[in-house]
Amino acid sequence: MITAGQWTASVMARRTAGEYSVVTLSAAGSAAAARPGQYASLRVGGAESSRLLRRALWIREATAGGRHGGTLDVVADVREPGGAWLAAQPESAPVDILAPLGRPFLLPRETVTCLLVGFGVATAPLIRLAEDLVSRGSRVRFLMLGDRAAFGVLGARRFSAEVIDRAGTGADLPQTVADILADGADVVYSAGSAAELRDVAEGLAGTQVPHQAAIHSPLVCGSGTCTACAIPLTGRDSVTRMVRVCSEGPVFNADLVRWADLGTVPGDCLGASGEQQ
Amino acid sequence: MITAGQWTASVMARRTAGEYSVVTLSAAGSAAAARPGQYASLRVGGAESSRLLRRALWIREATAGGRHGGTLDVVADVREPGGAWLAAQPESAPVDILAPLGRPFLLPRETVTCLLVGFGVATAPLIRLAEDLVSRGSRVRFLMLGDRAAFGVLGARRFSAEVIDRAGTGADLPQTVADILADGADVVYSAGSAAELRDVAEGLAGTQVPHQAAIHSPLVCGSGTCTACAIPLTGRDSVTRMVRVCSEGPVFNADLVRWADLGTVPGDCLGASGEQQ
Amino acid sequence: MSGTVEIAGARFPRPVFAASGCAGSGRELVGHCDLRDFGAIITRSITPTPRAGLRPPRLAETPSGLINALGLPGPGIEQFLAEELPWLVDHGATVIVSIAADSGPDFARIAQRLRQAPGVAAVEVNLSYPVSDLARRPFAMDPNAAAGVVHVVRRNTAAGVPVFAKLAGDTTDIVAVARACANGGADGLSLINAVRGLGIDSAAARPSLGAAVGWLSGPAIKPIALRAVWEVHAELPAVPIIASGGVQTGVDALEMIMAGASAVAVGSALLTDPSAGARVGRELAELVARRGADLSALIGCAHVEVGS
Amino acid sequence: MSGTVEIAGARFPRPVFAASGCAGSGRELVGHCDLRDFGAIITRSITPTPRAGLRPPRLAETPSGLINALGLPGPGIEQFLAEELPWLVDHGATVIVSIAADSGPDFARIAQRLRQAPGVAAVEVNLSYPVSDLARRPFAMDPNAAAGVVHVVRRNTAAGVPVFAKLAGDTTDIVAVARACANGGADGLSLINAVRGLGIDSAAARPSLGAAVGWLSGPAIKPIALRAVWEVHAELPAVPIIASGGVQTGVDALEMIMAGASAVAVGSALLTDPSAGARVGRELAELVARRGADLSALIGCAHVEVGS
């Protein structure tokens, strides 16, 4: 089940545009395993840093083969201290990395019309997904929202899909999604913060369209040991449990996520008690 | 009395040889004030480092004037984590520096024969001293002991003095000093660790030769506030007090230092008590 | 690798353990490391019933540390016995089961259930965490309360299975609590649990943890842990100590041992480096070998030198 | 710069103070900063007689912190009154005199001597340090003992000169001690002193400090300080708090204020950056201004948000 490796990557290249930086890291043979929706977890700041926690970063691109066992491209937000450190590393600097982590998007068995909804830097995993879908013959409509600056650096327009750019617009999000959905889509894939994805889910409310949502939120261990990333999700057995974004996600069946209760431990959750919420 | 400045220096150049690195830093106008025997105190590791304490480093060279308000050369031991960080900084990297700190060597009023005794990297302050003494017409005999690797990087042979290189020899130190002194010296200047200088002082025991000793030991604040660096010293009033190497030294009249009691608070020290030692 | 260590009569294959709560159910580490790299896996604290844990945020970064307020999420004793413990044993792990409860009777009940289960190398009694009421003072803050719980657990645990009492690092007099636990029947001590701490998210003007007050761990608390190990070992040299608090490297582990620990547990380090257990073990073994010493000869050796 | 703050009836020109023991006699900072940059200079703890301090090493580096065992070196009350206090006053400093002693009568005597001296803006009672016997439990570890000392100092201090009780961060129940001190007459609290810690120099196989056990300060303990401020402010909102423990930046200072502090003191930061007082003050003022708020409106404001 777990295919993640841990290795000391070398910075191969970096390309910074505004507040984002795409960093190419040597993949030590792990690139082939990386699927759209998975992420990497990096140690930042160097050995003597006072910042201990790893940073989770989407894998924008995974290129197998080549001299260094392939490469992984990750996207760092340079406003965040860990991202700033990564973006400042010179070529060949060592970076401790765990990847690929998490459960990827599931691809449709048939060729269908897919609506992809990406928010800012969380558009990253959807780009690889779009490429995969298009190459398998599906039609892709790509709605981009949130911080437009991210799209440039992500190369978010370099593939054949219908790109609907609503970045930076303050439009009512659930309505926007509902409107675009009305133009046709068999499945929806989304990626963004919990609050953003909740709006997407709301836009889809009442439809039967399957929706896979990749949640972008702070992670700690990335392996499922610490439970810091837990969110409430109702299982097919109708029991709500706290599940871990890092290892049971980051991609979830959006219908099962308790969007309205994110940020809490709902009272009906298995093991919840009055004091614990 | 205090002429020290605090500024963000730029790394101008660095020259590493073996375990030592001479780093040239912009001096922001403070170079002219630096006298032989004084030191600089540097913040290491960058803003997010888990290492908080400053490192005290001898000023090997101070060059006034020029584009950056002059330069200071300091010597870092790359085996020490702080020294390793400093030696690894690229050109123009910023370094928080306090300098010049401490009381310098006092120069003789007349032209005399001076014996300088330097140990490893602590030879650094004596080199500038030797240059000053020679230029004022004094004769300099320079005994070099300890780690020979330090001398090369310090440029310890590039001035006109009689250099007696006993580096690396395991000879009995007090005897060596006494022997060389017998060949003639009116004053002695030394620089090294407390244990090393104690041996020099022992070699001079019984003579009336004035001896100024610059103590090389770990410092913390460099300003005299923390008292971490205190050593016992008997004042002209015959009272022993704990004095601070960083601000009341690092250069002391060696006759007053309680060499045998370094590493303790002697029972007869002002304010000493049984429990405190 | 350093070999077997014997602690309170039980044998562990290595001196570096996984600290409670930092190795998940064990399963999560598969693929990242070999469970046999650990002298023992100390489970997260197992409670009488399943627990969902506290509201988020549950964890935040602090200088050289982290604070957490997880709320002891876990499966509860029954599911633990049915699934997690057998899985760990099947995978070759040496298991110390950490247990937490609100009352003596609850502790007794868990201990009795464990008694029937195969594969329990030792029991660790988490005395430092208020289980159902965050405002309640943990047992470890009071010598009598701590001793009472230890006594109950010891009485309900099989002979030959040592009971370790895990104490809080921010109690006024840890030696008094340690002594009470030893008198109450503890075969050894685990020092220390994370200490109480809080973060403020100043942009949001609120605590950075959902529960406000949480527990500080990581290198920041290493001096606090060393002090606890030092003082307890000085007063109770015969009581073995499993030390945790900021161990990230072999040097850290050696420091703990020199202060008086018989074994060390890595906690937070596993969150940032899932292979930390093997690495710390390897580094420690090298340091011990370089000294030409046996690990057991180094336990508490820094005490001998003091005053010399 | 943020303006005047009023704490326990006394006015201080700025909200950022120098923590006790971290500004030397004041003289050492001249040339590095302006003493007027500090809302107050809290002196090192002044003792009945001069003290040479403890054997070296007295200080060592720890992850994001430092441990010290200095032994309260200082001139004693008489020389302090003859030289240091007048010098500080002459140089425009606002002075809070920290005092430490072994017994109620000694505390009373120092307080009486201070009563006659001009220029004492407030008295801080260091309850967290065993003065003549390192093995002795500090007053701050026991509510009754702490309250007794505070009572004696308050009775011997001029009306209008507030008395602050400085508490330990590693006591079991800091709220109980704080409450006892307030009942004993403390006008305010200083939270927290450095916490007990130890380092091991593994190469030398001995403690890194000459006294073995020392006191941990710096960013490492900021979560511990914030927790103390938070809990005490929650229970005793009317008692003003001077917060110290890991404050290195304006953000740190703001966090302390949001947790419930009325002013902050920078300690360890001054050892690594003698101009830290002015810098933290400037950064804090900018952050407060950016919020369009008055500093006093932010005191404890993180409590309001909890549970919302």
Ligand SMILES: Cc1cc2nc3c(=O)[nH]c(=O)nc-3n(C[C@H](O)[C@H](O)[C@H](O)COP(=O)(O)OP(=O)(O)OC[C@H]3O[C@@H](n4cnc5c(N)ncnc54)[C@H](O)[C@@H]3O)c2cc1C
């Ligand atoms: C699957 C996935 C992929 C991601 N990909 C990217 C990406 O490509 N680029 C990018 O810039 N960001 C990405 N993120 C978000 C990113 O991991 C965090 O936002 C990032 O670590 C920065 O957090 P911060 O600025 O809040 O840092 P800080 O708040 O300073 O956080 C510091 C550390 O604490 C952790 N932390 C902070 N808050 C919490 C909390 N509430 N609960 C638990 N831990 C916490 C953080 O993860 C981090 O390790 C991704 C997140 C996920 C889940």
Ligand SMILES: Cc1cc2nc3c(=O)[nH]c(=O)nc-3n(C[C@H](O)[C@H](O)[C@H](O)COP(=O)(O)OP(=O)(O)OC[C@H]3O[C@@H](n4cnc5c(N)ncnc54)[C@H](O)[C@@H]3O)c2cc1C
């Ligand atoms: C005037 C002067 C000039 C010096 N010049 C140089 C130089 O040019 N080059 C050079 O390499 N070294 C120099 N040193 C020595 C140097 O400052 C320390 O040795 C250096 O900081 C490294 O110490 P460390 O390897 O012991 O580091 P660590 O032991 O890791 O020390 C880390 C920090 O703790 C402090 N510290 C460590 N032990 C003690 C102690 N016992 N008491 C108080 N503080 C302590 C250190 O100063 C440092 O800030 C000088 C010392 C003095 C007094």
Ligand SMILES: Cc1cc2nc3c(=O)[nH]c(=O)nc-3n(C[C@H](O)[C@H](O)[C@H](O)COP(=O)(O)O)c2cc1C
């Ligand atoms: C995420 C996390 C979860 C923890 N869970 C438990 C637990 O369930 N029971 C327990 O006794 N200690 C628990 N602890 C405390 C650790 O076992 C350990 O004693 C402490 O964190 C100090 O060690 P460290 O600095 O290496 O993390 C937990 C610590 C962390 C960081």
Ligand SMILES: Cc1cc2nc3c(=O)[nH]c(=O)nc-3n(C[C@H](O)[C@H](O)[C@H](O)COP(=O)(O)O)c2cc1C
């Ligand atoms: C070198 C040093 C000396 C100190 N001396 C005293 C003292 O004399 N009296 C006192 O009450 N606290 C003393 N303290 C504690 C500080 O005043 C402060 O409360 C503590 O260090 C926490 O703050 P910080 O993390 O900013 O240093 C001292 C701390 C240090 C680091």
Ligand code: FES
């Ligand atoms: S980040 Fe640790 S369990 Fe998910």
Ligand code: FES
């Ligand atoms: S180093 Fe602080 S007083 Fe000397």
